[in-house]
Amino acid sequence: MTDLSSSPTQPAAPENSLLTLNKRTKARNAAERRFKAYGIAAISVGLIMLLVLVTTIVSRGTGAFQQTFVTLNVELLESKLDKSGQRNIEDIKKVTTFGYAPIVKSAMKETVNGLGLQTGLKSKELAGLLSKSAVAQLRAFVLANPEQIGKTVEFRFLAQSRVDGYLKGRVTRESIENDKNISPEQLDLVDALVAAGVIEKSFNLDFILGSDASDQRPEAAGMGVSMMGSLFMMLVVLALALPIGVAASIYLEEFAPKNWMTDVIEVNIANLAAVPSIVYGILGLAVFINYRHLPMSAPLVGGLVLTLMTLPTIIISTRASLKAVPPSIRDAALGVGASKMQSVFHHVLPLAAPGNLTGTIIGLAQALGETAPLLLIGMVGFIASNAPETLSEGLLSPNSAMPAQIYEWAKRADPAFYERAWGGIIILLLFLVTMNTVAVILRRRFERRW
Amino acid sequence: MRSFAKPLLEILAGIPTIVYGLFALLTVGPLLLKLFGQGEDGVFGLNWMSGATSVLTAGVVMGIMLIPFVSSLSDDIINAVPQSLRDGSLGLGATKSETVRQVVLPAALPGIVGAILLAASRAIGETMIVVMGAGAIAKFSANPFESMTTITTRVVSQLTGDTDFASPETLVAFALGLSLFVLTLGLNVLALYIVRKYREQYD
Amino acid sequence: MNTMNMMDKALNTTTTKIAARNVNVYYGDSHAIKDVNVEIDANTVTAFIGPSGCGKSTFLRWINRMNDTIDICRVTGDILLDGEDIYDKRVDPVQLRAQAGLVFQKPNPFPKSIYDNVSYGPRIHGLARNKAEMNEIVEKSLRRAAIWDEVKDRLDAPGTGLSGGQQQRLCIARAIATEPEVLLMDEPCSALDPIATAQVEELIDELRASFSVVIVTHSMQQAARVSQKTAFFHLGNLVEFGPTGQIFTNPEDPRTESYITGRIG
Incomplete structure (x- = not known):
């Protein structure tokens, strides 16, 4: 080998050498770097947008999961709540929330006095630190436990939203100058009560499980009932879209003759998947509510509309997964004497199931986040206060849905609701990201290259 | 990298529009107002914007919303360009960027145009962002800082609440819905035709 | 090694275009090419044959x-061009x-x-x-690729519209338009019918005048028809390398003999 290493051709002419970059290559490499830089810049811009979006959502929304509570010892005076002393539930029910107000007021006053705090506030202003839901909470407790009347019980009341906002930094002494809901003196007292441990922030389970509340009580508003609404809609979507979608895809993919009719259907399905969702809302309003007279605002109607919207997505993805099963599998089944139907149900469909499942999950996620059609069929603009107890009630009684609830909050005047809206977004996104991730993982795990 | 970025894009494309709507209403709108409005109190002392809701607000947020949509679609299309074409170009001594610009992109162009048309159709039919970000004042103006209305906003405002099915407003809303349907359908047919034509080329 | 030395003596009259010294290639853990030494001469067609x-x-x-x-790919040893x-x-x-x-x-x-x-x-x-x-370059390249007469009237037509053999000759024209010194062909005829194959083979022989051609092929007949020198690869080893006639008529290594007589591969 030694003689060989010297034998190759003389070193090539310098301008032709591979070891030195010629001018043109340098220029081209510079262009290459510029081009790469443009791409990286584009990605960075996209990532920054994403980062802004995520930080906005998280920073503004996490507050909703914390809530300010006031812990009070309330003496449930027999003289006010059960004058007869018989513990007759009917008699106790006669006392309205109005009758409980003095009890709350005096409990507040005693707490303040008991801590030795000096304040020039009237007892009405003292009680004003509590949410307007406090009396209702007290009354509900008494009705459930009439035997507790006459005793002193410890309660955790919601603080009113301004106090909550003050503790979270949303409300400041400057911002309340013209606010008749709260005064600087009250905030002074709040500071003192926080120091004494009477007022404190803690995790707000009611935001996740509770129901919406009226304009006056943002501190009590929660997502729970609208989550139920979304759940019932998803049940409807799943129960209708999956079987119809799979049946349609199987027919189109396996049995339908390939002619202009099926071509037209195919093009139409692709188009329907891209039609704006609001058009489905109009359709639902006209068909289900105006023509079929189904109840307005019912999750059943919402589910039907979302089914129409999701069907094309499910059909397209199911057909794609059926198409991905190679014809040799069908031929093999037919070759051993299976009928066409048997070959589809025994062999093709099980192989296509993961793709079908992925498509269904993605379709459901899309339906879960959809708002526009729900506005038209009236799933906004009222307060869904009670969680449905039976399936038929869940389907037919008016309810909201998660995205509609968020929209509702975003429209309200009190900025305290904005925090709720962002918090609602966090819950909604948790659901959606989970569903999409599951879909991606499923597809990744079962993806088969034939 | 790709196996991580692609699902991420798909998940991002699945973020519901209500999120972007809220973003427009509560974040981007006030920010733009601070930049281009409020006269002396604003950042630049401009007074172009009178309220947080404007065409610009909705447009900016819609642009952000469509980034993952368009990039995911374009990625599929660029990915469908056969590897042999890339190899062919690289084998002749083209750099990567030359290959992308002169071979891959021209080959994928029809598909990308289709993707952009689909995005346009989505933008036209988009509801929540414009309802929350663009305002509801019906006027004809070329000033993007003013609030204006769109077909979808009109439909929502006419049909939300108790609907009287015989009233002219309702009928107008239905007519608007029909025009929206026809408009987007036309765009979709065109876009899907282009995309499909493109796919056939390499099947 | 013995073979190599003998050949070196026989061939050191021509110029060596490409020289590979102790080349090893790894894909992750698998050792794809093992210690290959080969000399490819200018103005010669060299065929690489061997099983898949x-x-x-x-x-x-x-x-x-x-x-x-490819990230997981590593190479050791030297490949020298000129x-x-x-x-x-x-x-x-x-x-x-x-x-x-x-x-x-x-x-x-x-x-x-x-044209493009x-x-x-x-x-x-x-x-x-x-x-x-x-x-001028386009015309010259198309002429050298023996396709000029077939396409001169439709240079604006898409290249994808040509027949398979024409497409492959177009690709060859595309490759020689940059005036390379070496033309590497990876089974250029495996996707073509016999007539198109014959045309391309004829072309390869003509190209030898201007380039050093390396052709990878599955077909031993093709290697015998177009090449002057042949290298036989087996399981990542360069088993034998020498003048084509010698490899096909009088192989030294028993593995080469089994392959060309059809017993392995």
Whole structure:
């Protein structure tokens, strides 16, 4: 080998050498770097947008999961709540929330006095630190436990939203100058009560499980009932879209003759998947509510509309997964004497199931986040206060849905609701990201290259 | 990298529009107002914007919303360009960027145009962002800082609440819905035709 | 090694274009090419033959550095082009590929016109100063690829519209338009019918006048027809390398003999 290493051709002419970059290559490499830089810049811009979006959502929304509570010892005076002393539930029910107000007021006053705090506030202003839901909470407790009347019980009341906002930094002494809901003196007292441990922030389970509340009580508003609404809609979507979608895809993919009719259907399905969702809302309003007279605002109607919207997505993805099963599998089944139907149900469909499942999950996620059609069929603009107890009630009684609830909050005047809206977004996104991730993982795990 | 970025894009494309709507209403709108409005109190002392809701607000947020949509679609299309074409170009001594610009992109162009048309159709039919970000004042103006209305906003405002099915407003809303349907359908047919034509080329 | 030394003596009258010294290639843990030494001469057609997966295509792609982009791929040893190590840090693969054009197994014309297909290489490498020069290069390349008469009237037609054999000759024209010194062909005829194959083979023989041609092929008959020298690869080893006639009539290694008589591979 030694003689060989010297034998190759003389070193090539310098301008032709591979070891030195010629001018043109340098220029081209510079262009290459510029081009790469443009791409990286584009990605960075996209990532920054994403980062802004995520930080906005998280920073503004996490507050909703914390809530300010006031812990009070309330003496449930027999003289006010059960004058007869018989513990007759009917008699106790006669006392309205109005009758409980003095009890709350005096409990507040005693707490303040008991801590030795000096304040020039009237007892009405003292009680004003509590949410307007406090009396209702007290009354509900008494009705459930009439035997507790006459005793002193410890309660955790919601603080009113301004106090909550003050503790979270949303409300400041400057911002309340013209606010008749709260005064600087009250905030002074709040500071003192926080120091004494009477007022404190803690995790707000009611935001996740509770129901919406009226304009006056943002501190009590929660997502729970609208989550139920979304759940019932998803049940409807799943129960209708999956079987119809799979049946349609199987027919189109396996049995339908390939002619202009099926071509037209195919093009139409692709188009329907891209039609704006609001058009489905109009359709639902006209068909289900105006023509079929189904109840307005019912999750059943919402589910039907979302089914129409999701069907094309499910059909397209199911057909794609059926198409991905190679014809040799069908031929093999037919070759051993299976009928066409048997070959589809025994062999093709099980192989296509993961793709079908992925498509269904993605379709459901899309339906879960959809708002526009729900506005038209009236799933906004009222307060869904009670969680449905039976399936038929869940389907037919008016309810909201998660995205509609968020929209509702975003429209309200009190900025305290904005925090709720962002918090609602966090819950909604948790659901959606989970569903999409599951879909991606499923597809990744079962993806088969034939 | 790709196996991580692609699902991420798909998940991002699945973020519901209500999120972007809220973003427009509560974040981007006030920010733009601070930049281009409020006269002396604003950042630049401009007074172009009178309220947080404007065409610009909705447009900016819609642009952000469509980034993952368009990039995911374009990625599929660029990915469908056969590897042999890339190899062919690289084998002749083209750099990567030359290959992308002169071979891959021209080959994928029809598909990308289709993707952009689909995005346009989505933008036209988009509801929540414009309802929350663009305002509801019906006027004809070329000033993007003013609030204006769109077909979808009109439909929502006419049909939300108790609907009287015989009233002219309702009928107008239905007519608007029909025009929206026809408009987007036309765009979709065109876009899907282009995309499909493109796919056939390499099947 | 013995073989090699004998051959060196026999062939040191011609110039060596490419010299591979102790080349090893690893894909992750698998050792794809084992200690290959080969000398490829100028103005010669060298054929790489061997059963599937023996590493002959891989080796060809290494000469052109097309495997650079695969992360798990490693190469040791030297591959010299005109005495310069092409895996030297200073070598830009772009510049290298301009000198070692690659023709692929499947014809892969760009979805552009025939003219643009051929002018692509010269344009990116800046070989033509003006339109007239470019026209000249395109015509010359198409003529050398023996396809000029068939396409001269439709240079604006898309290259994808040609027949398979025409497409492959177009790809060859595209590769020689940049005036490479070496033309690497990766099973250029495997996707073609016998008539088109014959045309391409004839072309390869003509190209020998201007280039050093390396052709990877599955077909022993093809290697025998077009090449002057043949290298037989088996399981990543270069088993035997020598004048084509000698390999086919009087192989030294028993494995070569089994392969060409059809007992393995």
